[in-house]
Amino acid sequence: MFLHHVAAYLPHTVVANDHFTRRNGLSSDWIIERTGIRERRRAAPGENTNTMAIEATKRVLREAPGIDMAEIDLIVGATYTPHDTIVTLAHAVQHAIGVADIPVVSISSACSSLLNAVEIVQGYFALGKARRALVVTSEHNTAYNNEDDTVAGHLWGDGAAALLFSAERLSPTDLLVRDVITAGAATVGKATTAVVLQPLDRSIIMPHGRDVFQYACQYMTRVTEQILDRHRLTVEDVTWLIPHQANRRISDVVLRNTGLPPERLVSNVETLGNTGCAGAAIGLADTLPLLKAGERVVVTVFGGGYSYGAMLLEREA
Amino acid sequence: MFLHHVAAYLPHTVVANDHFTRRNGLSSDWIIERTGIRERRRAAPGENTNTMAIEATKRVLREAPGIDMAEIDLIVGATYTPHDTIVTLAHAVQHAIGVADIPVVSISSACSSLLNAVEIVQGYFALGKARRALVVTSEHNTAYNNEDDTVAGHLWGDGAAALLFSAERLSPTDLLVRDVITAGAATVGKATTAVVLQPLDRSIIMPHGRDVFQYACQYMTRVTEQILDRHRLTVEDVTWLIPHQANRRISDVVLRNTGLPPERLVSNVETLGNTGCAGAAIGLADTLPLLKAGERVVVTVFGGGYSYGAMLLEREA
Incomplete structure (x- = not known):
């Protein structure tokens, strides 16, 4: 199994530590010393786990040298900050790319989901049920975050990334x-x-x-x-x-x-x-x-x- | 791959259609004619997706003739009504059965998740990464349901079921x-x-x-x-x-x-x-x-x- 390409989507709004200094009195130096974090991204109104997943997916497919959208035969979404647990991010991505009748599922094992998603793809490849899989990770932490929480409110950021896997090697850079x-x-x-x-x-x-x-x-x-x-x-x-x-x-x-x-x-x-x-x-x-x-x-x-x-x-x- | 045993857990409280007649003026006959539903179960206070999943798991393991708890080497949880998207139902079940260092993941493809979970197990078995898998489905619909919704408020009920799969046949009833x-x-x-x-x-x-x-x-x-x-x-x-x-x-x-x-x-x-x-x-x-x-x-x-x-x-x- 090969990783063919990866692309990220980051929302545009940057939230620097001074936002939390003004809000909660936490100094930027204190945040940096304890976490390394200087700034994070925040999804815009109207953006969510599903829209960010779609943006990352469009980017990875646009950039991928060896895979056409129509070849995708499996979508595994990963998030613990769902926009919708019924119209999951995998469903949203399938809708966006318009490839019918392929397995789609969204998963969570919290911050470790990326590798569970990859292992699920491994399984589909081993079964011969898929050969070109899209794994899409997306988190909209700021939707669930309480910025007034002085313990953890300053830790979280939003972002997404999409990965294309193939059963066989498609390019020397795979x-x-x-x-x-x-x-x-x-x-x-x-x-x-x-x-x-x-x-x-x-x-x-x-x-x-x-x-x-x-x-x-x-x-x-x-x-x-x-x-x-x-x-x-x-x-x-x-x-x-x-x-x-x-x-x-x-x-x-x-x-x-x-x-x-x-x-x-x-x-x-x-x-x-x-x-x-x-x-x-x-x-x-x-x-x-x-x-x-x-x-x-x-x-x-x-x-x-x-x-x-x-x-x-x-x-x- | 074999299905060894299945067990359900249903919360005790029964909610009959007359609850919705009193609440929303929907007659029981009207609900039955359109849906077949006469009553549904509601989780008690303190119960949730994770506790119901654990109850179903305990039952399936107690009743299963051929599988010991310690043999479980994969847990796939399924729900679209999560109690916790970080401490997912699969994590809660792992915690309850106390089997360390096995893959655990929770999934959603809404009401169709059961079969995605089984297909994920198929993949792990094909890879040789597991031989005794627990699939646990659990829904706490009433936690997310709006009972005043006259369109769909009367449709939902709570419940869970756990399934044990094995790579080889363990019993003639498998x-x-x-x-x-x-x-x-x-x-x-x-x-x-x-x-x-x-x-x-x-x-x-x-x-x-x-x-x-x-x-x-x-x-x-x-x-x-x-x-x-x-x-x-x-x-x-x-x-x-x-x-x-x-x-x-x-x-x-x-x-x-x-x-x-x-x-x-x-x-x-x-x-x-x-x-x-x-x-x-x-x-x-x-x-x-x-x-x-x-x-x-x-x-x-x-x-x-x-x-x-x-x-x-x-x-x-």
Whole structure:
């Protein structure tokens, strides 16, 4: 299975830290010190999870050298900030691209959904039920965020990214998906209470941020090492590490734990905040053009609930 | 792949049609004539999508002759009425059964999610990444329903069902999953506006019920015929048809269109209302003990958004 192309969509409005200084008295320096976040994007009125997913999809299809829209035979959407749980983002994307009678489904394992979506695609490819799949991650955090929450209100941003996968290699720049691991970790710590989004309460809250922080560091480290071990690789063989974009300090701990040097880190949390399951996908969109023959990328994620995963990508030597 | 066992959980409170007569002036006869629904269940305070999913899971594991809890290696949750989109129902179930480090994910393709969940399990089995999967469908419609809505407020009920699948046959009563088809139909009719649940608006609304009705009849008929044709079977070979439980009149049209006699229909909409993606799964829980050697079941679903599917099950002759 190959990753053919990735494209992101970011809403235009930039919300800098001083917005939260004015609102909640949190200084920009305090926010940066604790999270690395300097600014984030906010969807415009009328934009939502589905519209952003459609924008990212249009972009990835416009830019993809080897895949026509009509060839898409599977759509997996991913979000924990749904605009509509019935007309899900996968349905909205199918409607937008107009390809009839293909499997469409939307999923959530919170911030780790990207890799569950990829693993679901792997399954469809293994069954021979699809050969050209679209994975679309989209989060409209600001729709559910309470900006007055001084604990977590300043963390979230909006954004989307769409990924095109194919069963066979279509272009020399395609990345081989060497492996994907996903798993739930709802059995540990404060998994079921640490970070929650109960739609009827309208807001994302993080009553146990410290628990999330610790397990995010622990599991992203562990699964990164696990996926490398399985392929007899070491961090020396990894050009880019793209962790879930929640907090720069978490990414720094994962780097330190795994022994990767700081220049190998892909990080967008500084300018986008936590864009949920779209964060690592947006990072991948930025990393793809930088990759040279033979280079490898590890994507690792951790989500509230809890769950985690890793994906090993490789450009042909 | 085999369906080993299914169990349902229904909340205790029964809401009869006269509740809506008192509230909205809708007569019970009018509701029955248009939908077949006489009563539905309502979750108690403190119950939600996740708690009902856990109850159904405990029941299926207690009753399953051939699978121990510790063997579960994949959990797929399905709901469009989430209690929590971060601590999803799959995470809640993992937490409840205490099995660490297995893939967990929750999905929605609205009322058709059951079959998407089964198809995702098929993929994991094909990849060799799982051998004992739990699919849990759960809907807490009354949490999102507006009972004052005279168009659709009386349609919805709460309930859950859990299904255990295994890669190999574990018991002579296991059903072979001969085939699963799923597809989106977001390209037709009023797919993206006919029935919607935008969590920030808090309610399920159905502005174009006629459109939903027509496409539900058309697609459930078509995909039932498609799955039978693929296996050179006819309706004569089908003992039970379990359609999505939205409206008795829709089920009757599908029966008529496919030529199945009324006594082959599994129907619970009369006593449970529309329990979303759990409806057909609850029907399956009731049908399993009735099946004799060599008999077949077709499950067919249709969901808002739109999407549809069919599954062909067979008990060993």
